[in-house]
Amino acid sequence: MFRRKPRLNKSTSLKSREAKISLxxxxxxxxxxxxxxxxIDLAVYGDARNRSYRRLADFTDTIGNRVSGSxxxxxxxxxxxxAMTVDGLDVHLEPVKVPHWVRGKESAEIVQPRxxxxxxxxxxxxxxxxxxxxxxxxxxxxxFDELKRRGSEAKGKIVVYNQPFVSYGETVAYRAFGAxxxxxxxxxxxxxxxxxxxxxxxxxxxxxxYQDGVKKIPAACITIxxxxxMWRMAKRGEKxxxxxxxxxxxxxxxxxxxxxxxxxxxxxPEQVVLLSGHLDSWDVGQGAMDxxxxxxxxxxxxxxxxxxxxxxxxxxxxxxxxxxEQGGVGSQQYFNLHKxxxxxxxxxxxSDLGTFRxxxxxxxxxxxxxxxxxxxxxxxAPINTTRLEPHGEGTDIYPWMNAGIPGASLHVMDSRYxxxxxxxxxxxxxxxxxxxxxxxxxWAVVAYVVADLEEMLPR
Amino acid sequence: MFRRKPRLNKSTSLKSREAKISLxxxxxxxxxxxxxxxxIDLAVYGDARNRSYRRLADFTDTIGNRVSGSxxxxxxxxxxxxAMTVDGLDVHLEPVKVPHWVRGKESAEIVQPRxxxxxxxxxxxxxxxxxxxxxxxxxxxxxFDELKRRGSEAKGKIVVYNQPFVSYGETVAYRAFGAxxxxxxxxxxxxxxxxxxxxxxxxxxxxxxYQDGVKKIPAACITIxxxxxMWRMAKRGEKxxxxxxxxxxxxxxxxxxxxxxxxxxxxxPEQVVLLSGHLDSWDVGQGAMDxxxxxxxxxxxxxxxxxxxxxxxxxxxxxxxxxxEQGGVGSQQYFNLHKxxxxxxxxxxxSDLGTFRxxxxxxxxxxxxxxxxxxxxxxxAPINTTRLEPHGEGTDIYPWMNAGIPGASLHVMDSRYxxxxxxxxxxxxxxxxxxxxxxxxxWAVVAYVVADLEEMLPR
Numbered sequence: 001m002f003r004r005k006p007r008l009n010k011s012t013s014l015k016s017r018e019a020k021i022s023l024x025x026x027x028x029x030x031x032x033x034x035x036x037x038x039x040i041d042l043a044v045y046g047d048a049r050n051r052s053y054r055r056l057a058d059f060t061d062t063i064g065n066r067v068s069g070s071x072x073x074x075x076x077x078x079x080x081x082x083a084m085t086v087d088g089l090d091v092h093l094e095p096v097k098v099p100h101w102v103r104g105k106e107s108a109e110i111v112q113p114r115x116x117x118x119x120x121x122x123x124x125x126x127x128x129x130x131x132x133x134x135x136x137x138x139x140x141x142x143x144f145d146e147l148k149r150r151g152s153e154a155k156g157k158i159v160v161y162n163q164p165f166v167s168y169g170e171t172v173a174y175r176a177f178g179a180x181x182x183x184x185x186x187x188x189x190x191x192x193x194x195x196x197x198x199x200x201x202x203x204x205x206x207x208x209x210y211q212d213g214v215k216k217i218p219a220a221c222i223t224i225x226x227x228x229x230m231w232r233m234a235k236r237g238e239k240x241x242x243x244x245x246x247x248x249x250x251x252x253x254x255x256x257x258x259x260x261x262x263x264x265x266x267x268x269p270e271q272v273v274l275l276s277g278h279l280d281s282w283d284v285g286q287g288a289m290d291x292x293x294x295x296x297x298x299x300x301x302x303x304x305x306x307x308x309x310x311x312x313x314x315x316x317x318x319x320x321x322x323x324x325e326q327g328g329v330g331s332q333q334y335f336n337l338h339k340x341x342x343x344x345x346x347x348x349x350x351s352d353l354g355t356f357r358x359x360x361x362x363x364x365x366x367x368x369x370x371x372x373x374x375x376x377x378x379x380x381a382p383i384n385t386t387r388l389e390p391h392g393e394g395t396d397i398y399p400w401m402n403a404g405i406p407g408a409s410l411h412v413m414d415s416r417y418x419x420x421x422x423x424x425x426x427x428x429x430x431x432x433x434x435x436x437x438x439x440x441x442x443w444a445v446v447a448y449v450v451a452d453l454e455e456m457l458p459r
Numbered sequence: 460m461f462r463r464k465p466r467l468n469k470s471t472s473l474k475s476r477e478a479k480i481s482l483x484x485x486x487x488x489x490x491x492x493x494x495x496x497x498x499i500d501l502a503v504y505g506d507a508r509n510r511s512y513r514r515l516a517d518f519t520d521t522i523g524n525r526v527s528g529s530x531x532x533x534x535x536x537x538x539x540x541x542a543m544t545v546d547g548l549d550v551h552l553e554p555v556k557v558p559h560w561v562r563g564k565e566s567a568e569i570v571q572p573r574x575x576x577x578x579x580x581x582x583x584x585x586x587x588x589x590x591x592x593x594x595x596x597x598x599x600x601x602x603f604d605e606l607k608r609r610g611s612e613a614k615g616k617i618v619v620y621n622q623p624f625v626s627y628g629e630t631v632a633y634r635a636f637g638a639x640x641x642x643x644x645x646x647x648x649x650x651x652x653x654x655x656x657x658x659x660x661x662x663x664x665x666x667x668x669y670q671d672g673v674k675k676i677p678a679a680c681i682t683i684x685x686x687x688x689m690w691r692m693a694k695r696g697e698k699x700x701x702x703x704x705x706x707x708x709x710x711x712x713x714x715x716x717x718x719x720x721x722x723x724x725x726x727x728p729e730q731v732v733l734l735s736g737h738l739d740s741w742d743v744g745q746g747a748m749d750x751x752x753x754x755x756x757x758x759x760x761x762x763x764x765x766x767x768x769x770x771x772x773x774x775x776x777x778x779x780x781x782x783x784e785q786g787g788v789g790s791q792q793y794f795n796l797h798k799x800x801x802x803x804x805x806x807x808x809x810s811d812l813g814t815f816r817x818x819x820x821x822x823x824x825x826x827x828x829x830x831x832x833x834x835x836x837x838x839x840a841p842i843n844t845t846r847l848e849p850h851g852e853g854t855d856i857y858p859w860m861n862a863g864i865p866g867a868s869l870h871v872m873d874s875r876y877x878x879x880x881x882x883x884x885x886x887x888x889x890x891x892x893x894x895x896x897x898x899x900x901x902w903a904v905v906a907y908v909v910a911d912l913e914e915m916l917p918r
Contacts, residue, residue, distance in 0.1 A: 057691055058695075061688060061691055061692060061695075062572075062573070063573075064573060064575060113521075114521070114522075114523060116523060119883070199659070199884070199888070200658070200659045200661040200878065200879065200882060200883070200884035201661070201744070201882070201883035201884045201886065202659040202660070202661070224888055225883075225884070225886040225887075225888045228886075228887065228888055229520060229745075229886070229887070232516055232520055232887070233520060236517075236520075285660070286688075419659065420659060423659060423660070424578070424659070424660035424684075425658070425659035425660045425684070427660065427684040427687075427688070428684075428687065428688065428691070429658065429683055429684045429687055
């Protein structure tokens with residue numbers, strides 16, 4: 001709207017009203033200091049100490065990893081349904097169709113200039129090779145730009161990407177689009193340096209994305225070490241031949257479920273604060289970090305609140321997504337189904353960057369909502385996790401945030417997350433019971449207090 | 460000798476003579492400041508910049524790993540013989556009989572409570588299993604003490620050691636003796652947590668040692684992650700069954716060689732300063748760190764001295780040991796053969812703890828020799844590597860040090876050495892060209908100056 005003249009008086013009165021609201025909200029939130037302390041004490045020092053870690057260990061040790069479409073994921077959903085029901089929560093499942101990619105047997109080796117096995121992990125959605133494998137000369141490039149410049153050399157070759165790691169957000173483009181970019185130039189397969197800053201000869205898998213109209217060629221990640229080895233060989237002018245065999249195949253979409261557990265609000269049961277993590281993982285390691293930890297603290301938060309006999313005004317709803325690793329399939333279907341109730345979603349929360357030592361929250365919301373959250377995180381002073389930073393993150397809550405719903409993600413200290421991400425190294429060994437207690441406490445305090453405030457967060 | 464009265468006069472005169480010698484040696488060593496600077500400039504900033512790294516990359520990329528008795532080790536020795544000859548050094552080979560252990564195919568999996576592959580590396584000298592493998596219940600222990608306490612449970616079982624990592628020196632006992640300790644109690648195999656402080660599901664191999672008179676059972680290392688997993692399962696009271704298949708076998712001792720390159724001394728050619736690293740490695744990774752780097756800087760040091768047209772009073776001798784990983788076999792045979800000339804060995808040097816950023820030297824020698832070396836390391840001020848710490852280290856120089864010869868080892872900064880040690884992660888990726896230049900410069904300055912001083916190091 002275009003305004004002809006400044007309306008100072010109104011603006012001034014608006015400011016003073018805002019100041020009044022700020023004062024009110026500060027007062028309202030401060031009143032939760034005692035209950036926040038109770039939650040923290042229970043989680044960190046009380047009977048619930050180490051519980052989210054123990055639950056995660058029991059779960060991932062029993063089930064193992066849980067890729068979309070697998071028997072393991074089905075078992076995992078049943079396991080969590082039962083466990084949360086036994087815990088006294090109100091649990092139900094919501095059906096989701098998920099992709100069903102199967103790795104099959106896979107191997108790769110350098111045949112020339114000398115024989116050497118390559119540690120590989122085929123990429124989700126990749127096609128396989130013929131049963132006898134593909135043997136071809138290698139073209140090593142360090143970037144998409146170099147591939148473009150040397151486009152005429154790619155035909156009939158296996159393209160090896162030895163791109164440096166800049167950040168996950170930036171470098172993951174090679175994993176996502178490496179196959180199609182090579183396929184456009186007539187390459188027969190793509191081997192991509194794993195998207196990680198550190199390696200002990202450890203390959204990392206993940207989703208890749210074929211472009212429409214481009215020939216689908218097999219794609220796998222290799223280790224930093226082997227990508228650098230082939231790059232050095234190529235620089236010396238050595239001819240490199242690789243044999244790649246992948247049994248990967250995509251089956252029809254499978255039946256799966258988002259797992260939903262609730263504590264119903266006493267005053268506004270239709271209004272919701274949503275906590276979440278994803279139950280599916282890749283088919284390597286234990287999926288303990290990505291995202292067993294996020295799922296477990298989202299359950300644990302409800303357990304803590306229930307154990308203290310608390311019940312907020314609004315409903316607390318924990319959703320354990322399915323099919324996240326396939327591009328947020330479960331959460332997108334959930335959004336499509338529930339967006340009719342958009343106005344009732346107060347806050348959506350997601351933990352999917354590790355449950356390591358927490359420092360606070362990342363939050364997306366209006367300035368007015370930021371002010372409320374700034375008060376809420378002050379309640380976390382006893383565990384020194386009071387940072388509030390902009391931009392909630394997470395594949396599974398973006399649809400809601402994009403629709404204007406406030407979104408919060410767990411903010412943990414700089415960690416070795418991407419060292420283990422999507423690799424055999426994603427196991428219980430990277431998790432710490434005390435750090436998980438702190439995450440659970442933070443998660444529970446934020447969810448409970450926001451769900452119990454007189455008003456929903458301002459949009 | 461018992462003395463009735465103190466002999467003050469003699470003692471005083473001794474002290475003043477020592478002070479005089481100290482002054483003299485300081486003066487003598489200081490005179491090498493210019494030549495030290497020349498060596499450093501050539502190695503770090505001059506034509507030799509990155510050369511030891513490039514040589515190491517060419518060598519390990521071309522040959523790969525080089526386990527005792529293998530064709531690769533034979534190729535490696537030929538490669539180095541030729542390369543050092545082409546470099547203008549005086550090279551010869553000295554025959555050594557080395558153990559010839561062959562890994563064969565190997566695999567392991569948890570069969571119960573759920574199916575899971577285990578990443579393993581069989582241990583050097585281990586026997587194999589029958590071709591169909593061994594399937595047995597598992598006993599998990601955290602220490603030799605616990606194994607002793609629960610001795611009656613071990614019979615017929617696969618013993619899994621989940622010992623914490625304390626230090627390599629202490630914890631390696633589990634790798635070395637785990638099989639025999641379990642075998643004494645009637646266990647059928649031993650799986651030992653890899654001896655490393657950090658893992659991305661990475662198993663580490665190494666030598667193990669059967670005790671005489673104890674039944675030889677197969678022994679392999681598993682990962683930290685899998686050891687902890689089985690430990691948690693056992694704590695929950697779950698029955699664990701593992702299937703282990705190892706094709707390991709020991710063939711008759713093989714022919715091998717220590718590779719020796721020299722710059723002959725102009726004044727005392729029979730007197731020797733010996734620089735060394737070992738050429739053999741385990742049969743995983745590239746053996747770049749353990750101990751390609753140590754071998755390469757021991758060659759590079761001679762190249763630098765030769766390139767500058769320098770020739771010291773005494774002979775500089777680089778020895779690239781064979782069979783180190785089998786318990787210092789090459790170096791022990793070398794000692795046995797050359798100990799008749801014990802009095803002509805001035806200083807023995809070894810680099811086998813990584814060629815990472817150097818800080819100085821570790822040195823074993825008399826107080827008088829320490830004083831000389833304290834002056835020598837001052838020459839390294841331009842590259843800030845002037846630390847002199849007690850106790851030279853290294854499997855390959857212990858025989859000499861035990862016989863009273865001064866010994867020095869390369870002292871590098873606290874590193875991630877044991878993260879990669881004896882694993883697939885020991886590759887060129889962990890090496891840095893500049894750090895190798897610094898190591899080479901240090902190595903060359905120390906060797907040259909000691910070899911050129913008027914007197915041999917005092918014993």
